[in-house]
Amino acid sequence: MNARLIVILIVLTFVIGSALGVVHTRHESRRQSVQLGLLEDQRDAFIAEWSRLQLEQAWLADASHIESKARDQLGMQPPGNIRILVVKP
DSSP: OHHHHHHHHHHHHHHHHHHHHHHHHHHHHHHHHHHHHHHHHHHHHHHHHHHHHHHHHHHHHOHHHHHHHHHHTTOOOOOOSOOOOOOOO
């Protein structure tokens, strides 16, 4: 009878340990799912920011934009009819 009680206690210990392992695993899975959602939101925000920056860069690099800034803010004018001399080494 004593051996049977010991076997039952060992099996009960394993069952409780297994149940605690399942609870821990599910909790960790939920925690990592929340973390994944936050990281995906952050990724989407970075993608949107990258797209906005690319549009801004394209707009700033546009030749007409650069020319209008040079004329309006810097008072620059295109060169007159002068000869440009290129010197080759």
